[in-house]
Amino acid sequence: MAKIMEVENLEVVYGVIKALQGISFYIEEGEIVTIIGANGAGKSSTLRAVSGMVRPSSGTIRFKNKDITNSPSHLIARQGLSHVPEGRGMLTKLTVEENLILATYNRKDHAKVKEDMGDVYKQFPRLSERKKQAAGNLSGGEQQMLAIGRALMTGADTLLLDEPSMGLAPLFVKEIFAVIKRINQAGKTVLLVEQNAMTALHTANRAYILENGAVLKSGKAGDLIDDPEVKNAYLGGH
Amino acid sequence: MSISKSFSPVKVILLFLSMAVLCSLPFVVSSFVLRIATGIMMWIGLALSWNMLGGYMGYISFGHGASFGIGAYIAGMLMTQLHLPFFGALAIAGILTYVFAALVGYPTLRLSGSYFAIGTWAFAEMMRQLVLVLEITGGPEGLRLPPMLNDNFFYFVMLGLALLVFLIAFLFFENSDFGLKVKAVREEETAARTLGLHTTWVKNQVFAISSMFAGIIGGAFAYWITFIHPDSVLGPLIADQMVIMVLLGGIGTLFGPVLGAIVLYVGNQYMLVMWGQSSAYLIILGLAICLVILFLPEGLMSIPRILGGSRNGIFTRLLSRSKKSNI
Amino acid sequence: MELLEIKDLNHMFGGLKAISSLNINVKSKMIYGVIGANGAGKTTLFNLITGIYHPTTGQILLDGISLVGKQSYEISRLGVARTFQNLRLFNDLTVVENIHVGQIYRRGLGKQKTKNLSAKINSLLNLFGLDARAEDKAGNLPYGMQRKLEIARALATEPKLLLLDEPAAGMNPHEVQGLVGLIKEVKRQYSDITIILIEHQMKLVEGLCDYATVMNFGQVIANGTVQEIQNNPVVIKAYLGEAEVG
Amino acid sequence: MGLLMQTTVNGILIGGIFITIAVGFSISYGVMHIVDFAVGEWIMLGAFSAFWLNQYTKIDPLLLIPFIALFFALIGYLFQPIIQKVVNIKHRSAAMMALAFTFGLSTLLRGAALTLWGFNNRNLVTVLSEMNVNLFGITVPAIRAAATVFSILVTAAFAFFLYRTKTGITIRAAAEDKTVAGLMGIDGHRISRLVYAIYVGLTAMSGVFIGSIFSVFPDMGLRYTAFAFFVVVAGGMGSFSGAIVAGLLLGLISSFVSVYVGGAYVFLILFFILYLILVFLPKGILGKGW
């Protein structure tokens, strides 16, 4: 399959802190790839650099055969890449529906927009019940649904999800992962960052293990689950 | 952290030297220069007092001029109507401004951010209008004080006040638990409260103390200038200048307000002298403020660091800027 | 002995009943877990105990003293400290200064001030592995360290009762284990401390809690030891879900 | 009875003028998070440009309004990146620095106007200036009535734009979180420029009305900044209905205090009420502000 994204020697620096030391990875179309790593390993920084929220200090990012390394985030988004950031990025004063409409800002295919809106509401019936409610008043799980729904509404074919399970009750965690699977099956490429490494590895096709801003290991998700080192460091032993 | 650490011998010597220079000033310079120096001292004191509230605690007040004006009027009225001696009037003005601010602070400090800024501004305007309609303040006629025409006296009074405010800022805001409490309120008030800080009290104290110093300086100003008027001591320009001075110098630092006060006051006077025949100096003043903010966004206090060529140094910044612009 | 007694607590946000007829008793020196679905009212409970919100009705007693109507700072001085689900550090202050603020009104504050103070701060820095970044601004720490700093800062007040709101949020299972060890160490060093923690990561709850309460829609739906709870069908249905994936 | 009605009408007409300014101001505050001290100078420049254009073209100032609005919108659009540069500073008090920047800007513009055009008062005459309408014994000055009606129409149109159109939602999204908006494909900087342009255009346009109701001089901005602040804050930043209510409140207080309490107390009472509103209703009278 074709590589939809290729990242080479990506470096991100915050003031004096070097968050990424030059990492490389790729994603093929239709894959779920997960990035796993300890706190501060640089997972979020990777996503932020890819989506243009932070500017890398060096390295290149190619998306759909275009160099997007220094493009601003709104232009990257328009290429069909959608980032659900850490903390969900709710626009709390806008209603659920407005949040969804907003995401279609740059779309011209109005008929498809309608259809997608229907799909999102079907996918997350809870959201359709809360259409007119301000996003800020949703519970944590509902906000997570809205964040993913919004990403779908952008019409993007590639989603970057940053810890979608954070702060969610176990029951919801399962639901979110099921949703991710479903989305993927519907044809979206997903780059997933997770602390919940076990579940992430079970969901993904391939995985990268990040440590101190560098790629420690990479490979098939299934293989990594059985890797003793990975098991020890990220899956909580045994 | 401790005081002993920040007092190296070099610093002590520097301190004594600058004190000697400051004390001998009246005997070497002309009386106009001395007058400017008196003005500088006054503004240093005012900027420092504003910085207690705006810098250390993060409550940006556009109404600090009200404290200045209230102090000026109280001292003035005590001296003209009750014939109190100057220092007595000054002390009472300080106490009354403190009490008044503590009372007003209680509701006002419920506001924060831009709302606090506009709330204090509205309050100050209200005070100006009040003084304009009251009889005992002289209304639009203003208030005349008995002239006491001794330049040296006022220079030393203002110098003393500036040093006092500086010392308080240094001892209580830079180097003490109290200062830490104030900064904690600025950073995260809810958390501070759950750590046992009575934040309402802390805020009120800072508000009242900083107002008190502005009030005392106002009182001294009234006696110095001998004539006060609602527009001159309660007008918005007083507070505006304090804010600009502090921002220009470096907000939340000890020396920033000092530097800002000197540069702005001297700059303003210089421009008045050089271009005072036309309103062009307003253009220059406005332009200067804009340019400083554009190129020294953290105030004049950041110059040494920028010249120092550290990571945030000017070259790094220029580089990163040019990188941004070719996207 | 009961350290904390919550009796018939109710709290409304406008028309929303966030806490409803809640009763909880926490014995001294225990580690007590509070779990429950998103929006169940757990954080609200902490906010009520620490005086950030004032309950609509009901009682909260600490050592028999009512906390209702008291301000946060008073409650803190009575010996209650907490961390926040969405970190609330003094971002522009250094790590040391953050802990120092916690020390200012530490419980049982004697006259022997400054002397032991830096020793205390050092031991906290040490315990939480923050020594190396002691002079860094709190806002520049990685997320995980920020969480630890918040706990250290709360401990600096020398509380009887420590409330932790999702201390393991955003940690991987390995790190969760580290945190379990850390909290155990805290419990060892501060022998008379009582801890209540809110957590979604059952690993942590299993590893630490003597007893737990499960909340849903502002109410208690189950009480018991962690094992009892994990096998409670009501809890499974409302919170845990069926057996783990894989 | 007649006086009561007249006083009410006067009040409505006094406040009406400031509604447009408040609307523009609060949306620009919402998106850029800076309090613009130069708001009065944009009023002044709008009034002056109407005056000069009228001098040279003899076209009625009211007809010049669309042109002036567009022209100043363009100026705002071109100027905004400079302010944005200050707002973008990574510093705890970046917003304050931006505020100080607008203070500098206001001084600069005032100084320039004073130097360029002198200190004289100028009269801006429109067809409506001379007219008044008599309704049931109440005299309604035509130009003020036009200004008020115009204000309310502009406000309503703008509210529709913000709440019913996609661009409007985009602006509100950018007002809340530009980073997140960026992830939705929205160019936050372009939105900021757009909003600042709208604000400067609206404010300059109000300047034409203010100039023709009162008079045109370089220092006029100082005076109206205070009123604009009143309406913005009392109405609640970002609240349109609030701005309308606060504008009317401003006018009614001025009018009733002048007539029934005493002219000297107008500003005293006005600022006192503003202070009370701020302290007790920090989100504005209708509680709808940001």
Added chain:
Amino acid sequence: GCGSSSTGASSSASSETRDYYKVGVITSLSGAEVYGGNVTKYGYDLWADAVNKKGGIKVDDKNYQLKLIYSDDQSDPTAGANAAERLITSEKVDFILGPYTSGVTKAVAPILDKYKVPMITGSAESPTIWTQKFKYTFGTIPAADLTANSPLDTLAKLANPPKTIAVLGVNDAFSKAVAEAFKASAEKNGMKVVKYDVVPAGTDFTPLISAIKQLNPDVLAVGGHETEHMQVIKASKSLGFMPKAFVMHYGITTPDFIKNLGKDGDYVYGAAVWTPDLKLKDDLFGTVEDYVKASKEKFNVVPDYTQAGCSATGEAFSAALAKIAAKPPLSEQQREQLVKALEEIDIQTFYGPIKFATEGNWYHDNVGLKALTIQMLNGDQLVVGPDNLKAKDPVYPVPAFNAR
């Protein structure tokens, strides 16, 4: 402490030598009163020009030129005090031409007393300046309370005098004094004051004028400056309020008022101590007509009584300097002599007589001038009272706005 007194003796000017007079000017070149500040500037400039064109001030057969040093008081008393200090101690001026506003004058006066430098203000009109009895401060224009009664006195003598009057004043020192004087003179003349109110600067006049319209007074009298006067007329017109007469004071003779209001500004009554039509003359400026011509040439304005007053102020200095034969630079002793000479002068100028009071409530104010009642017509200031000076009969009641 180390603060002992030495009242600026070191700054005495006597050590310097120069062959011209250095004249300090403190006035408002920016800030709220920039308009009036510039009016005074025109007046002072014209005096200096006229003197210098004639070769200078003649002392002991030698002519000494004038050099004006301006200092902006920013319409702020504090800045005014700074300006005075600088002019005296740094620039070492010989004497000072004073501020436009009364507030600045009050802040400057004590500094003059300290350094013993005389000042004449050609503008400030607030009565409270003179009650303080500052030794070194003089004024050319009579205080407002000496002049403001004149228009109502004139109206009261008519066959059908006004019976009711409403009085508005702006809440600044000068305007309020004028309003109070209007009220007092109305009452003295047996008119009924149906409304008296003082408003802060910047108020919208429509509510008050509506209220006054309901009371339907014969006369509306307003104490204010040109900006407010324009507002009052505009508001009255837009509300359809037309009393039998408007009475105002300073401001209606300014080019702004005349130009901006056009016909609407006609027939307004005012008080002035001088108009461009007076038949007076002196050696320096020639006739009033000549003075007006000079003003039009240099500044393109028809002078009003404040501008002319400022020019005349200079003449008082010229006369006093000549009298004591003091060459520049002036020593402290000479400056004291100058004050004495000023107290004694009694001269006739194109502006009228100048003679400063030496006692009483108007100490050092010019009490030689008579107040005139003027009525505006086509931009001209027609003298309509008192009877012995009038050029024309007053028009009363005045035609309505739309009947002109």
